Each structure stands twice: as structure tokens, then as C-alpha cells.
Amino acid sequence: MKEQRHKRPDKNLRFFWTLFKSTFMISAFTIGGGFIIIPLLRAKYVDEYQWITDKDALDMVAIAQSMPGVVAVNSAVILGYRMAGIAGTLIALVATVLPPLITLTVISYCYDYFVQSHVIRLILRGMQCGATALIVNVGIDLLVKQIKKQLLLPLLIILTTFIGSAFFNFNVMLLVIIDGLIGLLVLRAAKYN
DSSP states (O other): OOOOOOOOOOOSHHHHHHHHHHHHHHHHHOOSSGGGHHHHHIIIIIIISOSSOHHHHHHHHHHHHHSSSOHHHHHHHHHHHHHHHHHHHHHHHHHHHHHHHHHHHHHHHTHHHHHHOHHHHHHHHHHHHHHHHHHHHHHHHHHHHHHHHTOHHHHHHHHHHHHHHHTTOOOHHHHHHHHHHHHHHTTTSGGGO
16 A cells, blocks of 8 residues: 655745644644654644655654654654755744743743642543543554554564563663664565565
8 A cells, every 4th residue: 555645835924824833733732742742743744734644754753752852842843844944943843832831831820729729630630541542542553554564573563562561561761772673673674664
């Protein structure tokens, strides 16, 4: 199955506004850590705008996770640069940083209320559940893609990594390094791509 090619948008004022607005919204709703950005990036830039391919989105997130800093900001900077160079980078950076900055400013002024509010605690707990659901959704999507390819080694890697993490409490970073080395040494063959 061939992956859909991405469209090259015109770099006009409407494009930059769309980049700002969509990146701002993704940043505003990325609650729960860097992995939450994956389904949001895919939904907006791959499915809706078709600016990048599914593989491009996953590659950007992988690179963003390997860089120091916040995954959401790193991903937005990479996307902005890829789409429109330095101007795209600056727009994506500002759009990604503004929502947390606004939220933290409001919270700092209302800190006493937030600390004591039972409703706020319930809202935050609900956000954690939503973030967990998004991460599980991405994991299932990736697993289904590997099952469709019918290749045993990637499925074995997924299964052993899950078992090692969930049941034997292996260090997740160690598992990521081992999986990365296997990918580098073994999974570079054409049949795995």
C-alpha cells in the first residue's frame, strides 16, 4: 500500500496563519506529555492538510524526542522549518509556546483557588485519562500497521518490549536503546520499510 503524497502549500499569509492557528491549537490541547502530540500531528498535518506524510510525522516526533527540550516544541520547530524555513520555525515556535505561557500566567494569578478546588482536580484527572487514551490509540494504530505488513521481527520487538516494560519493569530507556539498535542494525532492509 503506497502512502499518500503530501501537498506543497503556497507560502502566503493564509498559509502562515493556518500554520500558526493549527500549531497553537495542538499546543493548547497537548496535555499529558510528548506522546500526545503524535495523534494530533497526524490528524492535522497528515489527514486534514496533507502537508506531510504519516511517515514524516512519525520521523519528526522521533527526532524531536531525541533532542533536548519539550517534544511538542521540538516537533513544531521541525515542522515549521520543513514547511517554510526560518519564518515557519519562528511562527510554529511562538504558536507552540503561547498556550502554556498563557495557562501558566492565569494559574499563577489564581493559584490559591486552583490548589483548593476539587473541580480542578477532577478536570486534571479527566485530562490524564484522555491523554492515556490517545497514547493507547497511537500504539494500537502502529501495531495494526505492523500486523498488516505480516513481518515477524517488528511484531516480536513490539511484544517483547511491552512484556519487558509491563511485566518485568525493565528500564524504558534501556528498552528504547535496544530497540533503536535493532532497528539500526536489522530493520534497515527494504522489506521493513
